[in-house]
Amino acid sequence: MCAFFVSNIDLTTFLVFTVVFLFVLCVISTPRSDIPGPFALPFFGNLYVLARIGNRRYRETLRLQKQYGDIFRLYIGKQMMVTICGYENIHDAFVKHAAVLSNRPEGLFKSQTKYGNLEPGIILSNGEVWRKNRRFTIQTMRDFGMGKKSLEVVIAEEAKLLCADIAAFNGKPIENIKDLLSVSVSNTVHSVVFGYRCEHDDQEFLAVTKSIETLFTVPSFLYRALPIFVQRLIGTAEGEREKALEDVMNYVQKRIAEHEQTFDKNNLRDLVDRFLSTIPPEEDTKKKFLHMYQVVLEMFAAGTDTTATTLAWMILYILENPDVQEKCYQEIKKVVGLNRCILYSDRNNLPYLEATMLELQRCANIASSFMHYSTEDVLIGGYVIPKNTMVSAFLPSVHLDPERFPEPMKIRPERFLDEKSGKVVNRDMLMPFSIGPRICPGETLAKTEMFTIFGNLVQKFKLCKVSPDDVLSFEGLTGSITYPEPYRLRAEARN
Numbered sequence: 001m002c003a004f005f006v007s008n009i010d011l012t013t014f015l016v017f018t019v020v021f022l023f024v025l026c027v028i029s030t031p032r033s034d035i036p037g038p039f040a041l042p043f044f045g046n047l048y049v050l051a052r053i054g055n056r057r058y059r060e061t062l063r064l065q066k067q068y069g070d071i072f073r074l075y076i077g078k079q080m081m082v083t084i085c086g087y088e089n090i091h092d093a094f095v096k097h098a099a100v101l102s103n104r105p106e107g108l109f110k111s112q113t114k115y116g117n118l119e120p121g122i123i124l125s126n127g128e129v130w131r132k133n134r135r136f137t138i139q140t141m142r143d144f145g146m147g148k149k150s151l152e153v154v155i156a157e158e159a160k161l162l163c164a165d166i167a168a169f170n171g172k173p174i175e176n177i178k179d180l181l182s183v184s185v186s187n188t189v190h191s192v193v194f195g196y197r198c199e200h201d202d203q204e205f206l207a208v209t210k211s212i213e214t215l216f217t218v219p220s221f222l223y224r225a226l227p228i229f230v231q232r233l234i235g236t237a238e239g240e241r242e243k244a245l246e247d248v249m250n251y252v253q254k255r256i257a258e259h260e261q262t263f264d265k266n267n268l269r270d271l272v273d274r275f276l277s278t279i280p281p282e283e284d285t286k287k288k289f290l291h292m293y294q295v296v297l298e299m300f301a302a303g304t305d306t307t308a309t310t311l312a313w314m315i316l317y318i319l320e321n322p323d324v325q326e327k328c329y330q331e332i333k334k335v336v337g338l339n340r341c342i343l344y345s346d347r348n349n350l351p352y353l354e355a356t357m358l359e360l361q362r363c364a365n366i367a368s369s370f371m372h373y374s375t376e377d378v379l380i381g382g383y384v385i386p387k388n389t390m391v392s393a394f395l396p397s398v399h400l401d402p403e404r405f406p407e408p409m410k411i412r413p414e415r416f417l418d419e420k421s422g423k424v425v426n427r428d429m430l431m432p433f434s435i436g437p438r439i440c441p442g443e444t445l446a447k448t449e450m451f452t453i454f455g456n457l458v459q460k461f462k463l464c465k466v467s468p469d470d471v472l473s474f475e476g477l478t479g480s481i482t483y484p485e486p487y488r489l490r491a492e493a494r495n
């Protein structure tokens, strides 16, 4: 066909036509917007920027903010993605304009598994499905202990076992603190979801915890907005992500099957039982199960690595700030003593420790918001963000704002203490759990876990660098969240 066409026109005309055609195609496909941002190529958008950023997304996004201002855009293929920085802009977008900016992009997150296409849970759903799932999960978490004494005790038990794991190192270097933390944190979610905890050497449980970590560390979902040929060209580790997802699904499937065998509608033990109790016989059971997988998966995925990673950052920061660690220890020694576990309910009597937790969360900065999606044109920070744009709040821009937190990279728990009363203040200057209707529903659980685990570690150990010459990195590596680079430490028993 092409040969016939070419043979019937002269070659020069054909070449001119081809060049003009390609030029017009490029012009049409080059994305443009009034919102500032780097030049976007046809088809690829700002892929070259993403490639340059790699896993240094946290540092590089701060740089893009400096270069383009508090509202800037990148193109993933031809899909525009706007990043919002600064407290006022983020508040304006996610609280004042919540009605327009609380959706998630559709389609990007579809996961095909051997059990079928997962039904939407909380993180990835919109509208009535999202509202229903969110309400169900928060209510179930409350019913099974969140914010209550019972869960506080489960978490304290986990903290005790973690301390035993760490004591077993006998002051020798610990290279895998993040893995130890993940097991403890994941176990708490396991208790809420499946009704029981696992031994710390349970191989099946350890493997699923690793798979959850993989879901968060492989390159982000964002690449799915690219044309398929570009995804193939650059390699997006989709295979690795799918394998990890299947492993987690297999684990969840096994636990659900166990629950079905022992289910008693008069004795609901956990989230899975609560779900089973809501499946009426006439309902499409397969669909309902795929829906349950997704909710359970999200609880695990969103609840494990986020909390464990924040704790890993906190420990990294106090290795570099031994004076802060010592002050926490002295307060604990004076107020709680050294003979009993620290509980979350102790926090009101431990203001320095509580302020330290806030300060360390400010610097940990593991997450931006998950991707939101505009359902209408909306004016934020002087720019019109068009309908159907992916929008993300860059939360570190709030926490590292020198106007709010002078010398932001310095660890100063005093920022969160009232000089006169010594009470904790300024909590609302932080937003590590985001804000607005999509705010993290696991906030209370995460705070309880972090306070209990961190407090008990500081009570029982002096955490220090293996060698005073060890140079610690605070730059972080970003997959779906930002991790500290691997580091080692020593834990010297306090008594």
Ligand code: HEM
Pocket (backbone or CB within 6 Å): 122, 123, 124, 134, 189, 298, 299, 300, 302, 303, 304, 306, 307, 310, 366, 367, 368, 369, 370, 371, 432, 433, 434, 435, 437, 438, 439, 440, 441, 442, 443, 445, 446
């Ligand atoms: C330190 C620990 C944690 C941090 C820093 C954190 C942070 C976040 C952030 C920034 C979001 C995105 C909100 C948005 O898109 O605007 C989020 C959403 C979410 N988080 Fe967390 N999270 C943590 C722990 C947890 C825990 C323990 C759970 C549950 C067990 C959990 C479950 C969720 C869920 C289900 C969502 C989606 C909410 C929705 O789309 O409506 N998170 N979290």
